[in-house]
Each structure stands twice: as C-alpha cells, then as structure tokens.
Amino acid sequence: MKQKLRILISKPGLDGHDRGAKYIARALKDAGYEVIYTGIRQSPEAIAKTAIQEDVDFVGLSLLSGAHNELFPEVVRTIREAGGNNIVIFGGGVIPEDDIADLQKNGISAIFTTGTPVQTVIDFIENQREQISH
Amino acid sequence: MIPLAEDVLAGQTRAIARAISRVENGHPDKEALIDALYPHGGTSLILGLTGPPGSGKSSLLDLLIDKERSAGKSIAVIAVDPTSPFSGGAILGDRLRMQKHATDDHVFIRSMASRGHLGGVAGATSDAIKVLDAAGFDIIIIETIGVGQTEIDIVELSDIVMLVLVPGLGDEIQALKAGVMEIGDIFIVNKSDRDDADKVKAHIEYVLNFKYMEKPDQKNPIVMTSAVKQDGINTLRDTIQTYYQTILNNGMLEQKRKQRIKAEIKNLITAKIKSKVEAFLHDQGSIEAMVDGLYEKKRSPYAIINEKLNRFLQEKQSI
Ligand SMILES: Nc1nc2c(ncn2[C@@H]2O[C@H](COP(=O)(O)OP(=O)(O)OP(=O)(O)O)[C@@H](O)[C@H]2O)c(=O)[nH]1
Numbered sequence: 367m368k369q370k371l372r373i374l375i376s377k378p379g380l381d382g383h384d385r386g387a388k389y390i391a392r393a394l395k396d397a398g399y400e401v402i403y404t405g406i407r408q409s410p411e412a413i414a415k416t417a418i419q420e421d422v423d424f425v426g427l428s429l430l431s432g433a434h435n436e437l438f439p440e441v442v443r444t445i446r447e448a449g450g451n452n453i454v455i456f457g458g459g460v461i462p463e464d465d466i467a468d469l470q471k472n473g474i475s476a477i478f479t480t481g482t483p484v485q486t487v488i489d490f491i492e493n494q495r496e497q498i499s500h
Numbered sequence: 501m502i503p504l505a506e507d508v509l510a511g512q513t514r515a516i517a518r519a520i521s522r523v524e525n526g527h528p529d530k531e532a533l534i535d536a537l538y539p540h541g542g543t544s545l546i547l548g549l550t551g552p553p554g555s556g557k558s559s560l561l562d563l564l565i566d567k568e569r570s571a572g573k574s575i576a577v578i579a580v581d582p583t584s585p586f587s588g589g590a591i592l593g594d595r596l597r598m599q600k601h602a603t604d605d606h607v608f609i610r611s612m613a614s615r616g617h618l619g620g621v622a623g624a625t626s627d628a629i630k631v632l633d634a635a636g637f638d639i640i641i642i643e644t645i646g647v648g649q650t651e652i653d654i655v656e657l658s659d660i661v662m663l664v665l666v667p668g669l670g671d672e673i674q675a676l677k678a679g680v681m682e683i684g685d686i687f688i689v690n691k692s693d694r695d696d697a698d699k700v701k702a703h704i705e706y707v708l709n710f711k712y713m714e715k716p717d718q719k720n721p722i723v724m725t726s727a728v729k730q731d732g733i734n735t736l737r738d739t740i741q742t743y744y745q746t747i748l749n750n751g752m753l754e755q756k757r758k759q760r761i762k763a764e765i766k767n768l769i770t771a772k773i774k775s776k777v778e779a780f781l782h783d784q785g786s787i788e789a790m791v792d793g794l795y796e797k798k799r800s801p802y803a804i805i806n807e808k809l810n811r812f813l814q815e816k817q818s819i
Pocket residue numbers: 551552553554555556557558559560594597645646690691692693694725726727728729
C-alpha cells in the first residue's frame with residue numbers, strides 16, 4: 367500500500383482571503399491526501415510548529431497580499447530550524463513570474479500561480495513521493 | 501532502546517510526532533517502539549470528547565486548553581476526522597479552532613484521519629495515546645469524529661468521556677433513547693446561548709433520573725456551556741476534576757483502565773490472528789480451491805473449514 371501523504375495548507379500574512387486555500391485543500395483531499403488546514407493569518411512560527419506536530423510531508427502556503435518575497439523564505443527558515451528538514455514546501459497565490467526564481471532559491475520547491483490546474487499540483491506531489499520517508 | 505523512544509521520553513516534539521506517524525503507518529518498528537514506551541505511561545489523564553457533528557467539540561476544547569494551561573498543565577490533543585471512503589483523503593479541520601495554541605510548547609495537537617476505522621476514532625488512536633502518555637503530558641484529550649451514535653470506541657480509550665449535546669438536533673428524545681446516553685460520564689449541553697438549551701438539559705436529567713432511580717448519588721454531572729460566549733468553561737473544568745477524584749477514590753478508574761487493557765488484548769490478538777488467517781487463505785489460491793469444492797458440492801462447508809483450520813494451526817507454530 368502506498369504511504370499516506372500528509373499536507374499542511376496554511377496562510378501566512380495578513381490577507382483574509384481563504385477561498386483559494388480552501389479550494390486547494392479540498393482538491394487535495396479528493397486526490398487522496400490527508401490535508402490539515404490552519405486557517406488565515408498564521409505566523410511563520412505557528413506554521414512551523416504545526417508542521418512538526420502534524421508530521422506533514424508537504425507544506426503549501428497561500429498568499430495574496432504580495433508579501434511572499436519576505437514571508438515565504440521566512441517560513442522555510444523557521445520550518446528548517448524547527449527540524450523539518452525533509453518537508454517539501456510549495457507556494458501559491460498571486461505571485462509575479464519575476465519572483466519565482468528567487469523564491470525557489472530560498473527553498474520554495476514550486477510556485478503555483480493563480481489558475482494553475484490542480485492536476486499540476488498533484489503531479490508535483492507525486493513526483494516528490496520517492497524522497498519522502500518515515 | 502530504539503533512539504526514537506528515548507527522544508519521546510525526553511519529550512521532544514518532533515520525536516513524538518514521528519512516533520505517532522510510525523504507529524499510524526504500521527512502521528516495522530511500531531511494536532518495538534510501543535513496547536519500549538509503555539512502561540513509562542500511566543500518568544496522563546485521558547479524556548474523550550464526543551458528540552454530534554458541529555456540536556462545538558473543537559471550540560470547547562480550545563477553551564478548555566486555555567484553562568488547563570492557566571493551571572500549568574501540559575496537554576495533548578488527538579482530533580479525529582473521517583477519511584473519505586471514495587478518495588482515501590481527508591480534511592482534518594478540528595485543529596483550525598485550536599490554532600492559537602500552536603506556538604505553545606506545552607500543547608501538542610495532532611490531527612488524525614480515521615483511515616477506514618469505524619467507531620469514531622482511528623485504528624492508531626490507542627497506540628498514539630500510549631506515545632503521548634509516555635511523553636508525559638498531564639492531560640490527553642481525544643476528539644472523536646462527530647457521527648452521532650457509533651463512537652463507542654472512545655469509551656474503551658478514555659478515563660472520562662464527555663458527551664456534547666446541543667439544542668436543535670431535531671428529535672432529542674430519539675437521540676437519547678438510542679443509547680447515546682450510555683457513553684457519557686459527563687454531559688455537556690453546549691450552545692447554551694441558544695433557545696431550548698434548557699430543554700435539552702431537562703431531557704438528559706429526565707433520562708438520568710430514571711436510570712439512577714435507586715442510586716441518585718451516582719447520577720452523571722451535566723454542564724451547560726457556551727463556547728461562543730465562553731460560558732461554563734470553569735465549571736466544566738471543575739466538574740472534570742471532581743469526577744476524576746471520585747473515580748480515583750472509588751476504584752472506578754482502576755476498573756476502567758483494566759477494562760481498557762482487557763479490550764485491547766482481545767482486539768490485538770484477534771486482529772493479528774485475522775491477518776495471519778487472511779494471508780494463509782489467500783496463499784497460492786487455496787481459498788479458490790475451497791470455493792470450487794463447495795460450489796460443486798464435492799465438499800461440505802464445516803468439514804472443509806475444520807480441515808483447513810487444522811492445517812493452519814499445524815503450520816503456524818509461532819507468529
Ligand atoms: N451559538 C453557538 N455556536 C457555537 C457554540 N460552540 C460552537 N459553535 C459553533 O458551532 C460550529 C461548529 O463548532 P465546532 O467547534 O467546529 O464543532 P465540532 O463539534 O468540533 O464539529 P466537528 O468536529 O465538525 O464535528 C462553529 O460554527 C462554532 O462557531 C456555542 O456555544 N454557541
């Protein structure tokens with residue numbers, strides 16, 4: 367039997383629009399993953415500690431406010447510091463193409479801009495499956 | 501001792517989380533891990549929180565954590581949500597209501613999917629409790645799936661079961677008749693800010709008066725709460741404390757815990773034998789041969805089954 371993958375979906379930052387985050391959470395559930403949703407306005411520390419306690423394989427960050435260049439790398443750093451070295455972190459939301467390369471350099475494995483088909487996210491997750499061990 | 505067990509005993513969050521995953525995933529080290537941890541447990545108070553969907557279990561839990569933290573207690577929560585039978589996935593949403601405790605190092609919250617297990621909890625819940633108990637949390641609280649009437653497993657897992665009921669469930673009496681009342685040690689009427697909360701309380705009292713007609717001193721406590729107005733939470737905490745002292749002193753706690761161990765022995769042995777038998781039956785298509793023999797009426801059911809069972813017992817000298 368295939369290992370059940372656990373995914374944390376979280377919204378750092380101050381924007382309160384969680385439709386996108388909830389949509390992706392539901393879609394990933396329908397794809398067979400166990401999805402934990404933290405809700406909006408999460409601090410990097412709260413996201414990191416949640417990721418560790420829930421022992422997730424992936425953390426998906428959703429952000430519409432434009433603060434991704436600061437917040438995404440900070441979340442990555444906080445998760446690594448908390449000991450989540452193998453957690454794969456991806457991001458989504460309104461993110462300009464120009465910012466993507468820098469975010470990837472800072473530990474965000476993939477960025478899915480608004481309108482990306484869910485299947486693309488699922489394919490990404492499945493491609494990482496090999497690296498995940500418990 | 502395996503290193504992970506040592507880290508759990510030292511109270512390391514990451515190790516505790518990882519140990520629970522191993523238990524959930526049936527990791528090869530699972531049994532060694534639990535066996536190493538088990539002698540260190542027995543110090544946590546284990547509370548079950550059950551009740552219909554949306555009755556306010558997670559909201560109450562959030563507030564109860566506040567109170568216990570103010571009293572200096574450490575708390576672990578296991579919040580169970582259902583796995584979709586169609587996709588195998590799950591949305592684990594209870595945590596959302598307790599998320600303000602995420603950065604508190606003395607609160608550990610773990611969401612758990614039922615993974616096909618019936619009874620309101622997951623198959624791994626009982627071993628996860630052992631992990632948390634060994635890690636030394638003062639209180640462990642299990643929030644069940646809100647399914648209504650079948651979350652009986654929680655009775656076997658916890659020292660004290662709290663059953664949350666709310667106004668507007670439709671036919672209250674029906675719910676009370678159906679045996680739900682059997683599973684609560686403490687009854688919580690939540691959403692007391694709503695009309696008819698008093699009526700729900702009166703219904704419960706009515707049923708309890710009947711049940712304990714001969715021994716009214718044993719009647720279960722009923723607590724009225726409102727999670728939105730943060731009403732009744734102190735009373736709830738006091739009620740839990742008092743109930744705990746009572747069952748500790750009158751021997752009920754010991755009896756319950758022994759009952760739990762007994763049930764678990766039976767469950768585990770049955771589950772192990774079942775999986776061995778399954779494997780044996782499907783080994784080299786041997787069940788198919790039995791099917792054919794019976795279908796063609798060449799054999800008779802009990803003869804063939806006893807014969808097979810004897811062969812199983814002969815071949816399996818040990819696990
Ligand atoms: N009016 C009122 N609403 C409440 C109260 N407690 C909870 N709610 C609301 O009831 C809804 C469900 O609350 P939850 O705490 O998620 O209930 P739950 O029992 O954990 O739900 P499930 O885990 O999905 O079964 C939310 O919208 C809460 O705001 C209360 O005391 N009064």
